[in-house]
Amino acid sequence: MKISAPAATALLIGSSLLLAACGGGGGGSTPGSSPAGTIGGAVVLGPVAGASVRAYALSGGAQGALLGEATADAAGRFTVSIGHHAGPVMLVATGGSYVDEATGASMALGSGDALGCAIPSVAADAATAGIQVTPLTSMARARAAAMPGGMTEANVAAANASVGAYFQAGDVLRVAPMDPTAAGAGAGATQDERGYGMALAAMSQEAMALGMTSSAGMATALAADASDGVMDGMMGATPVSMGGMGGMGGGMMAPSAGSSGLADAMRAFLASARNRSGLTADDLQACLAQLSGAGGQLPGAGGSGQGAGGTMTGTAFMGAMSGGTVTAYAVTGGARGQALGAAPLGAAGAFSVGLGPYAGPVMLEVAGATFVDEATGTAMPMASGDVLTACVPSVAAGATTSGVHVTPLTTMAQAMAQGTPGGMTTASAGAANAGVGSYFMAGDVLGTMPMDPSVAGSGAGATQDQRDHGMAIAAMSEYARTVGMTGSSSAMVTAMAEDASDGVMNGMMGGTGISMGGGGMMGGGPGMMAANAGTRGLSGAMTTFAGSAMNRSGVTAAGVQALVDQLAASSGTIP
Numbered sequence: 001m002k003i004s005a006p007a008a009t010a011l012l013i014g015s016s017l018l019l020a021a022c023g024g025g026g027g028g029s030t031p032g033s034s035p036a037g038t039i040g041g042a043v044v045l046g047p048v049a050g051a052s053v054r055a056y057a058l059s060g061g062a063q064g065a066l067l068g069e070a071t072a073d074a075a076g077r078f079t080v081s082i083g084h085h086a087g088p089v090m091l092v093a094t095g096g097s098y099v100d101e102a103t104g105a106s107m108a109l110g111s112g113d114a115l116g117c118a119i120p121s122v123a124a125d126a127a128t129a130g131i132q133v134t135p136l137t138s139m140a141r142a143r144a145a146a147m148p149g150g151m152t153e154a155n156v157a158a159a160n161a162s163v164g165a166y167f168q169a170g171d172v173l174r175v176a177p178m179d180p181t182a183a184g185a186g187a188g189a190t191q192d193e194r195g196y197g198m199a200l201a202a203m204s205q206e207a208m209a210l211g212m213t214s215s216a217g218m219a220t221a222l223a224a225d226a227s228d229g230v231m232d233g234m235m236g237a238t239p240v241s242m243g244g245m246g247g248m249g250g251g252m253m254a255p256s257a258g259s260s261g262l263a264d265a266m267r268a269f270l271a272s273a274r275n276r277s278g279l280t281a282d283d284l285q286a287c288l289a290q291l292s293g294a295g296g297q298l299p300g301a302g303g304s305g306q307g308a309g310g311t312m313t314g315t316a317f318m319g320a321m322s323g324g325t326v327t328a329y330a331v332t333g334g335a336r337g338q339a340l341g342a343a344p345l346g347a348a349g350a351f352s353v354g355l356g357p358y359a360g361p362v363m364l365e366v367a368g369a370t371f372v373d374e375a376t377g378t379a380m381p382m383a384s385g386d387v388l389t390a391c392v393p394s395v396a397a398g399a400t401t402s403g404v405h406v407t408p409l410t411t412m413a414q415a416m417a418q419g420t421p422g423g424m425t426t427a428s429a430g431a432a433n434a435g436v437g438s439y440f441m442a443g444d445v446l447g448t449m450p451m452d453p454s455v456a457g458s459g460a461g462a463t464q465d466q467r468d469h470g471m472a473i474a475a476m477s478e479y480a481r482t483v484g485m486t487g488s489s490s491a492m493v494t495a496m497a498e499d500a501s502d503g504v505m506n507g508m509m510g511g512t513g514i515s516m517g518g519g520g521m522m523g524g525g526p527g528m529m530a531a532n533a534g535t536r537g538l539s540g541a542m543t544t545f546a547g548s549a550m551n552r553s554g555v556t557a558a559g560v561q562a563l564v565d566q567l568a569a570s571s572g573t574i575p
Contacts, residue, residue, distance in 0.1 A: 037086075037124060040079040041131030043093045044177055045200065045216060047076030048109055051096030053133070055080045058088035058118065061150025072096060086124035088153050090141065092116045093133050100215050101181055102204040102274055113216035116141045117173060118156040120323065120344070130384070135203055135219035136172045136196065139163050139226035143298065146227040157344030161325030163226065165299045165339035168287040169196035171325065171368035174384060178277060180269070186279035190385045192367075194279060195287045198266055201275070206257065206265035210242075217242065222258050231258030231296035255296075263291035290338045299327070299341040299354070310355035310395060314404030316366045316388055317450050318473060318493060321349035324369025324382065326406070328353045331361035331391070334423020345369055359397035361426055363414065364390045364406050373489050374454055375477040375550055386490035389414040389497075390446060391429040408473050408493040409445045412436050412500035416574060419501035435574045436500065441563045442469035451553060453545070459555035467553075471560045474551070475542035479533065482541060491516065495529050505534030505572035532572075539567035 043051045051072040057064035067089070070080040076098075082089065093115045100107045109115070117137030122128045137160070144151045144159035164172045170192030178189040178197030186194055203222065207215035224240045225231050233240055233253040240253040254261060266288060270281050281288065312328055324345045330337040341354035345366065355362065366388040373380045382388075390410035395401050410433070417424045417432035437445045443465035451462040451470030459467055476496060480489035495516055498509045507514055507529040514529040530537060542564050546557040557564065 036084050037082045037122060038079050038127050039082055039089065039091065039119070039122065039131055040127070040129045041077070041091075041133060042176070043072050043076040043078065043096070043115060043133045045109065045115065045135060045219060046098035046101055046179075046181075046204075047074075048072060048093065048096040048098045048115070049074045049076060051076065051078070051093040051109060051115075053078045053080055053091060053093045055082050056090045056092065057085055058090050058151050058156075061145075061152045061155070063090055063151075082122070084124050085122070087121055088151065088156060089119045089122055090116060090151065091119070091131070091133055098216075099181075100204050100208075101201045102208040102215070102269060102272070104181075104274065107214050107216065109216050110214055113214065113220045114138075115216075115219065118144055118151050118160070119173065120153045120157045120160070130174050130176070132173060132176060134172070134177060134196075135200060135222060136163050136167060136169060138219060138223040140172060142223040142227040143229060146229075154344060157323070157325060158342070161327060161342035161344060162229075162298045164192075164325065165327045165342040166231075166290065167195055167199040168192070168290055168339065169199060170365075170387075172196070174368055176384070180275050180277040180279070183276045184278050186277035186283065189277075191286075192385075194277075194283065197277070198269070198279070198284055198287065199262070201269045202262045202266035205269040205272070206261055209265060209268070212242070221253050225253060225258045226298060229298045231298065233257055259296040260292050263288050266291070286336060286338075289332075293338055299339045309357040310359075310398050310400065311352060312355055312362065312364070312392070312395065312401045312404055313352040314350070314364075314402065314406065315449065316345055316349040316351065316369065316406040317452070318388060318408055318490065319372040319374045319454065319477065320452060321345060321366075321369045321371045322347050324366055326351040326353055326364055326366045328355055329363045329365065330358055331363055331424045334425055334428075335418070336363050336365075336424075355395065357397050358395070360394060361424055361429055362392040362395055362401075363424065364392070364404070366406050371490070372454065373477050373480075374474040375481040375489070375545060375548075377454065377550060380488045380490070382490040383488040386488065386494045387411075388493070391417050391424050391432070392446065393426045393429040393433070403447055403449075405446060405449055407445065407450055407469070408476055408496065409436050409440055409442060409450075409469060411493060411497045413445060415497040415501040416503055419503070432574075435503075438575045439505075439566075439570070440468055440472040441465070441566060442472060445469065451555070453551050453553040453555065456552040457554050459553035459559065462553075462555075467555050468560060468563045470553070471542055471546065471555065471563070472538070474545045475538045478545040478548075479537055479541035482544070485516070496534055499529065499534050500574060503574050505570070505574065507531040507533055535570045535572050536568050539564050542567070 055067040067082040072078040140159040140163040178193040204215040207218035233255040327342040343353040391414040413432040413436040420428040480492035
């Protein structure tokens with residue numbers, strides 16, 4: 001039996017389209033409830049103007065009640081009311097039109113080519129912003145729906161992380177794809193935004209090369225292909241048929257369409273006149289290598305192949321963390337290479353991520369999480385573009401590596417290792433981890449669990465290394481508050497990592513001053529990081545935090561005086 005791509009989509013989203021057809025009432029919320037919570041974002045295949053966006057509750061891993069609906073504007077942007085719902089949500093976008101990236105032609109999002117996404121959880125009455133509805137989120141939703149238990153919070157988070165890792169696009173729900181048809185777009189884009197945007201362009205390019213009449217059909221087919229966790233032209237044991245769209249050898253999807261086929265299409269788009277981003281294939285080498293060399297396996301998310309073998313477990317901490325995803329990458333030629341696996345963070349920041357049969361250095365990256373800012377006690381989202389990282393010097397093939405911590409200090413160490421000649425090697429990662437540990441008197445930054453100073457009495461059972469590690473993180477939070485950073489204090493961690501990348505904490509990344517954007521006056525000019533931020537700035541902030549009501553650990557300033565004095569007297573050089 002053949003299952004066409006549109007039919008596969010219908011199977012994956014259940015009765016969404018039936019309900020959509022019967023939903024009526026443009027833009028209203030569920031009858032009988034007053035609008036409270038909202039979800040805002042964009043539908044992107046190229047921006048999809050005029051798309052109808054419907055929000056559904058997810059219950060028992062499956063589509064539940066219609067919560068609300070809205071119409072996207074000319075730029076694909078939407079805001080949909082969801083009443084007082086709390087928990088997982090699925091969005092489905094149908095109709096509208098977009099400018100195809102490979103051809104420049106206006107195309108309709110056909111009735112059989114819905115885009116969608118699944119959101120692991122929203123809080124009651126909250127305004128959830130920046131959600132992307134794209135072919136990548138559609139693939140992740142299809143994968144989650146096919147996992148045991150369906151679209152549960154854990155499955156949705158794992159599937160979103162898996163697809164993000166596969167395309168080197170980070171948090172597919174919240175990273176805004178770069179528009180590669182916009183002149184110079186690559187210059188101001190993060191690597192995740194670049195990978196995301198070029199992945200969408202590659203789908204468009206592949207559809208054009210295959211003579212498809214609508215590139216939305218390619219997105220639909222790839223979602224069907226992703227549902228079993230392997231991009232091989234199959235949905236389980238059943239080939240994915242392209243129906244009458246042509247160009248795929250008898251209407252069947254090629255086994256390599258979602259792997260090396262996309263890599264070839266990305267190279268072709270990058271070399272075409274439609275690519276106005278300023279980027280070349282050299283800028284997307286990691287993504288191209290991932291697509292060419294992954295064998296179609298989506299990392300983690302219950303798939304086979306890459307998700308089997310070695311495992312790495314540990315905890316992410318920047319203040320207590322939850323949500324978000326951790327992705328493990330191979331290190332190739334001293335740089336971040338192919339994604340090995342991806343997994344959601346647990347409620348306490350715990351993670352377990354598969355590494356497959358890989359042996360060698362591993363880079364971990366945490367994105368999209370929420371954390372409790374220690375200086376204010378406020379739950380904050382990690383800002384777009386801000387990540388926590390760590391570089392583990394080496395793992396053995398098939399081994400379980402446990403007790404790994406991903407924190408602001410390991411992020412600084414990873415940046416420092418990356419900045420050394422030759423990049424991240426076993427030797428440079430080991431030296432950078434040791435150097436940052438010595439700078440903050442925290443010992444083994446990878447293996448030492450930071451004390452959480454917001455927890456009453458936490459200092460009593462902590463070692464001095466754990467105290468110093470935890471108070472160093474709290475000092476960054478306090479310093480962010482002191483200098484008036486109005487957004488997420490994760491930006492301070494990013495700035496500290498940039499400062500550490502050249503081995504000297506002096507407000508510079510090599511010969512370039514570090515800009516804090518909208519982070520407030522930093523003493524080095526508007527938005528610039530102060531030269532003493534990572535030395536006397538952190539020393540003073542640590543003393544302030546230790547004496548504040550937010551410090552519930554029982555550790556006083558005297559308990560970390562040696563570290564306070566070391567930072568105050570430091571030249572900024574990391575040992």
